[in-house]
Amino acid sequence: QVQLQESGPGLVKPSQTLSLTCTVSGGSISNDSFYWTWIRQPAGKGLEWIGRIYTSGSTNYNPSLKSRVTISVDTSKNQFSLNLSSVTAADTAVYYCARVSITILGYGMDVWGQGTTVTVSS
């Protein structure tokens, strides 16, 4: 059974870079039937898609965050990572990593990490 686990600092200072890693266990991140993605939820607000990566390394980002976001994949470690630069208090949120299953019938984020809370504060 595939599991995802986020890791990284829970506190980041304003203007610094938020860095999170998602470790995939129970399956290969190199499987071409999946995208790997990051989503966040600020307190009291809805879900916001951040970006996604394919095993080939191709990426796509939320236009509102694109100038500050980098998502990368390390197939040797079965991990993918999120870097969000120049953070402000508005980036305080629960951050989730998820797997997107690609099928002929449709796409869906079918496996999620438990989420990790990141607070931006000095």
Place this chain on the structure above:
Amino acid sequence: EIVLTQSPGTLSLSPGERATLSCRAGQSVSSTFLAWYQHKPGQAPRLLIYGASNRATGIPDRFSGSGSGTDFTLTISRLEPEDFAVYYCQLYGTSWTFGQGTKVEIK
């Protein structure tokens, strides 16, 4: 970027009642790329429906999705106590996006 608008914002219902949630896209989209999620506080979201009408693994058949073009619907035929949560539609387009959510609360 295509905007998804969900309605109503909050749905107040009793267990056993039928819930009908709407998701409207700003322009016509392929139903292949429309999904629904359930989200409870303190938990990760859960995939309910993918491809607009296909139930994900392990999802009870009281959950169903329908629609095409710009209008999509999630229906919960008979609400169970564990179904009270926030529901999001999501689109896999040029840019992926979530609707703002519908909260289904106990009346």
